[in-house]
Amino acid sequence: MTDNKQRNIVFPAFLLLLGVIAVVTIVGFFMLRPAEEIIQGQIEVTEYRVSSKVPGRIKELRVSEGQQVQAGDTLAVIEAPDVAAKMEQAKAAEAAAQAQNAKALKGARSEQIQAAYEMWQKAQAGVAIATKTHQRVQNLYDQGVVPAQKLDEATAQRDAAIATQKAAEAQYNMARNGAEREDKLAASALVDRARGAVAEVESYINETYLIAPRAGEVSEIFPKAGELVGTGAPIMNIAEMGDMWASFAVREDFLSSMNMGAVLETVVPALNEEKVRFKITFIKNMGTYAAWKATKTTGQYDLKTFEVKATLVDKDKAQKLRPGMSVIIRK
Incomplete structure (x- = not known):
């Protein structure tokens, strides 16, 4: 009778111990497993700044932020009485x-x-x-x-x-x-x-009419109508949405699979992790100021960071992408 009671107590305790060991093992496996490494970049486009040679007052803004413009469109008009007097x-x-x-x-x-x-x-x-x-x-x-x-x-x-x-x-x-x-x-x-x-x-009078030199999207307008602007002061930025690429800061020990011309498989969180392909067209050292970390406790050498640019391969997805969106490469 006593032996049966002891077995009834020891066996559940043994099973409980096995369960605890199994749980600890599983948790330890997931906790000690190396985390997935990712490389994060962002979407960038070519931007050019529109400015005027002539100081004056903003008489009229003929575009708004986000508006598409074509080459030759009038963007703004500057009122310059001094130029009229000189004429x-x-x-x-x-x-x-x-x-x-x-x-x-x-x-x-x-x-x-x-x-x-x-x-x-x-x-x-x-x-x-x-x-x-x-x-x-x-x-x-x-x-x-x-x-x-x-x-x-x-x-x-x-x-x-x-x-x-x-x-x-x-x-x-x-x-x-x-x-x-x-x-x-x-x-x-x-x-x-x-x-x-x-x-x-x-020629100065012509400069009072700010003309778009190339097609693009008005990304930012700095002054408001009626404000004074000086010579060469920026009036607005125009983004060429057709010239789009992804820019990454990559640690050099991750560069082995990133060669010129290689196609990168990336995901864009803003598009519900939609996959987008880019082609590497530029790799350049970002300089000593961008050092990542010392690989030895004695600090024998540093892993440097390189700038990697990749142009968009999936052109059909250009309309969905916007400058500043994150682009993720999963290693």
């Missing part, structure tokens, strides 16, 4: 230069030409009188009627009249022929410079 100044300078150029090409006025001609004719008449007077005095001198001094005076008057006539003729020819070639070239150069100033201001 008025440049146009006025151009008009003045054109007037000077026209004057140089046309030459003297008809009244000035006529006056120069009359002075030339007057000088010619003076030469005729001085020549006749000189001839008379010469005859009288030959006859011994007048002294040599009178002849010298008559000769001097004749020569002076001839010089005056030549000077008047030169003035007339200059008035008739117009400005010198160099003066005309200088006037033409002034016109070209004024036109260049107008073209420069026109």
Whole structure:
């Protein structure tokens, strides 16, 4: 009777001990088993920043965040009164230069030409009188009627009249022929410079209209309508959703299976763990600042981190993916 009672007590205790050992073994197996290692990256796209050369006030924003734009679309309009004032100044300078150029090409006025001609004719008449007077005095001198001094005076008057006539003729020819070639070239150069100033201001006016250089999606707009922006200040970012890739920071001991051109099987948590394939196109050391950890307690060397970029293979899934979504590689 006593032996039966002992067996009835020992056997359940033994079974309980076996159960505890089994539970501890199973729990230990799962707890001590190495955890699944994953590599996490994220979706990235090419972005370009839209800015203006001209400082001013945001007059109008013609797009909103998330909107699709095409190359050539007007994104925003900047109000720049200073540029408009400079355009008025440049146009006025151009008009003045054109007037000077026209004057140089046309030459003297008809009244000035006529006056120069009359002075030339007057000088010619003076030469005729001085020549006749000189001839008379010469005859009288030959006859011994007048002294040599009178002849010298008559000769001097004749020569002076001839010089005056030549000077008047030169003035007339200059008035008739117009400005010198160099003066005309200088006037033409002034016109070209004024036109260049107008073209420069026109380029600034064109910069007040911000145009999308490429198609994409407006990812972020910085200023609001009515705010002031400076030269080169960013106005908005445009994301090219067609140029999409995944970027990973990979420890170098995981790089053995990541070669250039290799296809990565990944899952995207935001898409209910949907599988998406990427192709490796870029591998680069991220630098010493990205060291992962020392593999030895003595710190003999560090495992470095590499940047890995992979372009999207499953193009049909591009519409579902968004920049910033996590991408998981399970080892």
